Amino acid sequence: MLKKILKITGITLLVVIIGLVAAPFIFKDKIKEMIAKTLNESVDAKVAFEDVDLSLLKSFPKANVTISKLSIINKAPFEGDTLFYSGETNLKMSIKELFKDASETINLESISSENGIVNIIFNKDGVGNYDIALKDDKPADESDSKPFALNIQDYKVENLRFTYLDQGSDIKMVLDSINHSGTGNFAAQKLDLDTKTTAKLSLEMEKNKYMKNVAVSLDAVLGIDMDKMKFDFKDNKALINQLPLEFDGSLQMVDDGQLYNLTFKTPTSSFKNFLGLVPEAYSGDINKVQTSGDFTVNGKVNGKLTETTIPKFNIKIASNNAMFKYPDLPKAVKNIVIDTDIVNETGLMNDTYVNLDKLSFSIDQDVFNIKANIRNFENALVNAELKGTINLANVTKAYPVQLDQPLSGILKADVVTKFDMKSVETSQYQNIQNSGNMSITGFNYTGPEMAKPFLINKADITFNTSKIQLNQFDAKTGSSDLNVTGALDNFYGFMFKNQVLKGNFNMNSNNLMVSDFMEPTTTTTTEGKKATEAVKIPAFLDCTISAKANNVVYDNLILKDVSGNLVIKDEAIALNNLKMSIFGGNIGMNGTVSTKGKVPTFKMDLGLNQVNIAESFTQLDMLAKIAPIAGVINGKLNSTIKLSGNLTNDMTPDLKTLSGDLIGQLLSTTVNDKNSKLLSTLTSNLNFINLDKLNLNDVKAALTFNDGKVTVKPFDIKYQDIKVTVGGTHGFDQNINYDLKFDVPVKYLGTEVNNLIAKLTPTDAKKLESIPVNGIMNGSFAAPKFTTDLKMATTNLVTQLVKQQKDKYINQGLSQLGAAAGLPTKTDSTGTVIPKTKEEVKEEVKTKATEVVKDKVKDGLNNLFNKKKKDE
Known part of the structure; x- marks a missing residue:
């Protein structure tokens, strides 16, 4: 008997288990169809979900329906905005509800949602995105049954983010990490709902953040009257x-x-x-x-x-x-x-x-008082008074605020201010009433945005109607010192309306180390590597600075007597008439540096006046790439340079992106050819050139550069009585391709050539005082190759001279033979007697015959007229 009972029990359990496992496959499509029908027949929006699962085991003895990734997306005028999203939505019901006919209503007993999002938006026209219910003008038919009915006993929301955005009023409220649960019988018209809620609250109005992730919680029993839709607070406790x-x-x-x-x-x-x-x-x-x-x-x-x-x-x-x-x-x-x-x-x-x-x-003997009132929210009227003293070092001694570095310094204030927000927005500063002073002394600050600790010895500010006057700002960071005076024009616009901070300042410094201020930020990439971000010029600044500094150190450069104007605006710095002493001369600079894009850029005009070539072309990598003459040419340089390109993260020029042009003039220069493989190669191929005697004074050159390539326009160099024309290209990679044209006097071409020339007449010799010689220099600065047509030019000259001598001797021989034979002769421009040509003889004969005929005719006429006279 026991065996039979166990067998029946086992079969029964097996049937139940099979039923529990098989039921989801039997009812899943039915439930899925009902959910899709309910949503699509209820809302005018794009509804989607990834899948619907039915389980009889997850919430046994209840059936559990899980809807995965349910979303409701708005149509116009909020096209594409997410109204609702739930990573997982669970519906619980009695198992018997699954066996109801398709026309019958299924009663839901519990609802829960995980990882959800709700966005309520009002646009500038006051239209809300939540009004998505289908509009149906037909009268409701009470006989129509809904697929689902709420007979809820409990519900739960886990990790919900609720956002309220009013675009017209520029208000944004976010309740994040909402965990909420409620228990009660929703089937009753009157019920007590026991709720528990935790969340983090953030509030922002007109881009001003009033709260950020403020923890809130509420445990409350709410008495609910469903007929009147009224909620009474009963036993409750809230925490802000x-x-x-x-x-x-x-x-x-x-x-x-x-x-x-x-x-x-x-x-x-x-x-x-x-x-x-x-x-x-x-x-x-x-x-x-x-x-x-x-x-x-x-x-x-x-x-x-x-x-x-x-x-x-x-x-x-x-x-x-x-x-x-x-x-x-x-x-x-x-x-x-x-x-x-x-x-x-x-x-x-x-x-x-x-x-x-x-x-x-008060803390110790220091007392601080604040008084303020705000009225008229459409155009907020603010009236505030601050008066007192605070020793900032006492803040961390009295309150457990966690600071990377403790504060120090004495803050004193005695300020009265009265203004309205509309005047702030429209920059009507004459409507702002300020008076009083504020000062801070001995303030020491260290933070991630500062390369070195920043010490303000003293800062003194006066508040007046139109401006906030900075009477004194004496500060030090690293080995740099600053002394600034000036005025802020729109301090309130900056503080309350996120406007740019405008001002005009005068800055003086005895010593200024750029690295004390501009240390790039280091971040960690997803691969765990450290990356350096470029220095950014603040977007909130719109100010002009007139600056003077006795000594400025930038990278490895030491600048003296620096002065000029800086305009900081739109994440860029414009440099106007910036002057400095460096490399034994002076440099003037105008241009801009911008960090607005992903990559910082610059555009600059430089004027170099009598700078030392060896120093400038050694310490400035940019100049060394453009013209690698350091150590080769000694002396001074005047130059104008126009250049532009990108900057690296440490704000130095990225040479791969450099482009521009340079015009330069050499002054009081000498050449050290031993330091140049290129020059030594040149002298070894041209034995008539001694670079020790090369004079480069006042030589002018013009060149352009782009994409790592420098093009030198042809320019002339005078070496004693030899003229040299140089032009061509070289690359930042040190490859070269130059053409050299020499106008070489023949006296440098050897004894044989000069002996031949000596035998020429002075007129012919003068025509051959110099010959053109062409040369090509290529390879690289480290391994140059030089070729020239000097040998060919010399050979051609010798051939020409030999021919001239041969022609001379032949003509002299013909002259002597002609004279011996009684042939007509003539004397050339050199005094040499040479025979006349056949054509010359014919012309002379013709001329002579003409003259004879004329004489004969004349004599005949004379005889004729004389005879007639005698006859008469």
Whole structure:
């Protein structure tokens, strides 16, 4: 019998297990179709989900439906915006619900969501993206049944991010890391819902961050009336950071918005409540803090929240003669007084005002007082007073704030300011009323944005109506010193409206090490390697600086008597009329440096006046690449250089991107050919050149460079009585390709040539005083190759001279033969008697015959007329 019972039991369990495993395959498509139908028939949006799974084991004895990656994407006017997303959504129901007919409603008992996103957006026209319900003008048919009905007993939300964005008011609120759960019988019209909530709150208005990841929590029992949509706060406890609050009253959903009738207060009056407002990371364990005095928060909210109104409210924050002292710190903060009201009496947002009637505290003998009020939220009117002294070193001695480096210095303030935000936005500084002074002495700061510790010996500021005047700024960092005076034009625009900071300053320095200020930032890549980021010029600066410095050290360069104007704007620095003494001469500079793009760039015009060639072309790698003459040519240089390109992360020129042109003139120069393989190669191939006698004074050259290649325009060099024309190209990689044209006097071509020339007439010899010789220099500066047509030119000259001598001797022989034979002769320009040509003889005969004929005719006519006369 027992065996039979066990067998039946085993079969039954096997059937149940098979059923539990097989059920998802039987009902999955049905559930999936119902979910798709429910969503698509309910919303006017793009709905998608990756998959739907049904399990009878996950929540046994309940059925569990899991929807993976469910998303609801808005259509126009919020095309493509995500309204809702859930990484995983779980629906729990009774197993018997799976066996209902397709026309019957399935009752859901539990809903949960993990890793979700909800984005509520109002555009500038006031339209919200959450209104996605399908509009149906047909009257509702009560006989129509919905696929799902809510018979929920509990629900849960894990790791939800809720974002509220009002583009018209420029308000952004984010509740991140929301974990919320609720338990109650939603099938009842009236129920008590037991809820637990934790989240992190951030609030931003007009790009100003008022809260960032403030921890909030609420454990509350809410009495819910489903008919009236009213929620009553019953047993509850809230925490803002560690500040406890209790709520009383109700919230009701009405046709035109929400109706509030709430009061809240701190359950105790201990000053520890105030420390509870500060995030725990900055306040430490407040349970160990010794306090006296009180701190209370009381408030009431009453009225409707609609499209045009807000509830009226009155919130009071107060403390009187309080103190606190941390057990591990030597100082106490005493005589704390806080008197603040945040009030709206009309229900109109613009009528909200904040009164900080007094905030006062003291550490040791130093007392600091603050008073301020803000009214008219559409154009906020701010009136504030600051007066007192703070020894910054005492901050960390009285409060457990974690600083990389402790603060030091004495801050003194006595300032009154009154302004409205519209005047700040429109730069109507004449409407801003300021007065008073603020100073800080002995302030020492070290931070990741500074290459070296920064010490402000003294800074003194005067507040007046139109500007904030910097009367003194005496500072030191590393081995650099700074003394700055000037004025800020829009300090409030910078502070409150994220506008650029405008100003004009005069800066003086005795010694300025650029590396003290411009140390590149080091980051770690995904591969774990350290990468150096380029130095960035701040985008928030728009200022002009007139600078003078006796000594400036940049990389390995020492600059003296530096002066000029710098305009910092739009992440760029414009250098105007920058002058400096260096390399035994002077350099003038105009141009720009910009870090706005991904790669920093520069464009510069340089004027070099009598700079030492050896120093400048050795220490400036850029010049060494353009013209590698250091150690070869000694003397001075005048030059104008136009160049542009990219900068490396340490703000030095990237030579691969360099382009521009250079015009230079050499002064008082000598040549050291022993230091140049190129020149020694030249002299070894041309024995008539001695570079010790080369005169390069006043030689002018022009060249252009781009993509690592330098093109030298042809220029002339005079070596004694030899003219040399040089032109060609070389690369930053040291490869060369030059053409050299020599105008060589024949006297340098040897005895044979000169003996032949000596036999010429003076006229012919003068025509052959010099000959052109062409040379080509290629290879590299380290291994040059030189070829020339000197041998061919000399051979051609000798051939020409031999021919001239041969022709001379032949003509002399013909002359002597002609004279001996009685042939007609003539004397050439050199006095040599030579025979006349056949054509010359014919011409002479013709001329002579003509003259004879003329004479005969004349004689005949004379005889004729004389005979006639005699006859008569």
